Amino acid sequence: MINRIKSGIPGLDEFIQGGFPLPSVLLVLGEPGTGKTTFGMQSIFYAAKRGEKAIYMTGIAEPVFMIKKFMSSYKFFDESFIENGRVQFWDLGTSIQTMGPKKALDAITDIVRETKVTRVIIDPLPLAQLFSSPVDYRRYLYDFLAALRNLNVFTIIVGEKADESAADLEAYMVDAVIILYLKSLDNPLVYKNLMRIRKMRGTNHTRDVLSVEITENGMSVLKLD
Ligand SMILES: Nc1ncnc2c1ncn2[C@@H]1O[C@H](COP(=O)(O)OP(=O)(O)OP(=O)(O)O)[C@@H](O)[C@H]1O
Ligand SMILES: [Mg+2]
Known part of the structure; x- marks a missing residue:
């Protein structure tokens, strides 16, 4: 029996057997502007509303105050x-710069343990290039993901990759991969936001392409018709 945690994205849970496995690590991949940050933020505010605590960690792409503002x-x-304090922010980029990538990974798990959060968003995890070798990175990433699972949290890692050739290290090591992308369908002059669930361990997830709607209410998904 797998415990599941609701995504907080209207429409999504019914395509993934009721929610994401808990614990698990989800990688959200997508081109710029496809809604990766929206997905993560919406999930933690949904959690906060239900009394959970969550932490949002920014990588080096955007400063915290700008993310909050948008x-x-x-x-x-x-x-x-x-x-x-139910939603906390943490500047991972600065920690990486001051401590280096290895200590920053340890610091993440320390904070998750101390703050007793149920969800963690790391947006993005800008680490691969900071390790001296891919083998080194793989080993640290493996330990890091194992530590997060041991803490029984749901983690969303945002990946700044556009497509499925992104089936590299991180995608193999996490429990689930969701791809957000843009595509023109019937009308070549209009592009649509789409979602594919690339994998989800332990879950009979949909293989359908899902249509993503982003409005002032946030993100929602439904089956493409
Ligand atoms: N209040 C809003 N109402 C409707 N749509 C919005 C609103 N705010 C943002 N959007 C849409 O959501 C998109 C931004 O999504 P988001 O910032 O989550 O993308 P991202 O994948 O994190 O981008 P990046 O790669 O730049 O970090 C915007 O480009 C816009 O189309
Ligand atoms: Mg973003």
Whole structure:
């Protein structure tokens, strides 16, 4: 029997047997602007609303205050959860710069343990290039993912890769991979936001391409018709 945690993305859970396995690590891959940050943020505010605690870690792509500023245009963004500590932010980029990648990975698991969060978003995990060799990176990533699973949390790692050739190291090592992308369908002048569930261990997930809607209410998915 696998425990599952609800995604917080309307429409998605019914395609993944009710939610993501807990614990598990999900990799969300996608081109710029496909909704990776929205996906993660919506999931943690959903969790906060249900009384869970969550932590959002930014990589080196965007500073925390800018992310907050952009995400605050969504209705699910609720400042009161930041004030009462249910949603916390942590600047991973700075930690990596000051401590180096190995200690930064340890610091992540320490913080997750201490804060007793149920969800962790790492947006993005900018580490591969910082290790001296792929073997070294693989070993640390393996230990890191194992430590997160041991803490019984749901982790979302955002990957800055566009496509499935991204089936490299991280994609093999995580428990689930979701790909967000843009494509023109019937009308070549209009592109649509789409989602594919590339893999999800222990889960009979849909193989259908899902249509992604992003409005001021956040992201929702439904079967493409
Ligand atoms: N308040 C809003 N209402 C409707 N759509 C929005 C709103 N805010 C953002 N969007 C849409 O969501 C997209 C941004 O999504 P998001 O920032 O989550 O993408 P991302 O994949 O994290 O991008 P990046 O790769 O730049 O980090 C915007 O490009 C826009 O199309
Ligand atoms: Mg983003």
